[in-house]
Amino acid sequence: MSVTILIVEDEARLADILEQYLRREGYHTERAASGTRALELWRAARPALILLDLMLPGMDGLEVARRVRAESELPIIMLTARDEEVDRLVGLGIGADDYVVKPYSPREVVARVRAVLRRAQGSATVQGVLTVGDLSLDLAAFEARCKGELLDLTAAELRLLAALAREEGHVRSRTELLAALGGLERGTDERAVDAHVKNLRRKLGDCGQQLETVRGVGYRLRA
Missing domain, CATH: 3.40.50.2300 (Response regulator)
Structure with missing residues (x-):
């Protein structure tokens, strides 16, 4: 085919x-x-x-x-x-x-x-699943898990996490992440990214340490 x-x-x-x-x-x-x-x-x-x-x-x-x-x-x-x-x-x-x-x-x-x-x-994800360390994202089901435990994330938080997971270990700027959230056309402030990251890191629980801040640049997700 x-x-x-x-x-x-x-x-x-x-x-x-x-x-x-x-x-x-x-x-x-x-x-x-x-x-x-x-x-x-x-x-x-x-x-x-x-x-x-x-x-x-x-x-x-x-x-x-x-x-x-x-x-x-x-x-x-x-x-x-x-x-x-x-x-x-x-x-x-x-x-x-x-x-x-x-x-x-x-x-x-x-x-x-x-x-x-x-x-x-x-590098494909098995059946649409992205895995970074203890984190896994099932993009088809729109779900994220830490060590197998389902996380209670908003749609925006999932999109943000997926944008970081696609570039594991690479720094993504606030501008890039804002675009991933679809905020450019709505005039959303880049500080909204910081707010999402803060909430996301808290919700990730034991996996929160995988989400790193690179001062003055942006964020990255590591295994």
């Missing part, structure tokens, strides 16, 4: 080229030209990876990524014409696995698709 790649791109010419190169490599493709259609196909076609344009009509790529990340660890590669560092930070902060700036080589995109899929399979 071939691997399905969902191409989310409103420029038909670019989508045609990507589809041609991906199919040549043996991938099956689905296409969406809007964020709304992308979410519909994500649920219906169950792709292995999403190639996601940032600038889409209506719902943009960042919002699509936020909604996917709230429920799934599906690999996402963002495609954009904007090269500002803030775009890169926000894109990766909500859990994008890679980021390609236009104009790009279709061969490069295909190579990155292969690399991200290999990485996802190699």
Whole structure:
């Protein structure tokens, strides 16, 4: 059975080229030209990876990524014409696995698709479960456990914990974590991240020591 790649791109010419190169490599493709259609196909076609344009009509790529990340660890590669560092930070902060700036080589995109899929399979969570030390997150069930004991976390706390667990041992800035919480468009203050972390550390109990503060930078989760 071939691997399905969902191409989310409103420029038909670019989508045609990507589809041609991906199919040549043996991938099956689905296409969406809007964020709304992308979410519909994500649920219906169950792709292995999403190639996601940032600038889409209506719902943009960042919002699509936020909604996917709230429920799934599906690999996402963002495609954009904007090269500002803030775009890169926000894109990766909500859990994008890679980021390609236009104009790009279709061969490069295909190579990155292969690399991200290999990485996802190699570090993949068994049946959608992320494990970091004594902590485990079942993303499909939207549950977290410490030493097997179910934790009483809010949806925001689970998203925050998942964002940290995906990058085990790496420091995530408050800006990145705020993006993971979906707070950028609502004008949420970065101090909200600190409040969530404080509550999260308390609720983690014996696993709270795994959540570390890196002064002046952000937070990280360690085994």
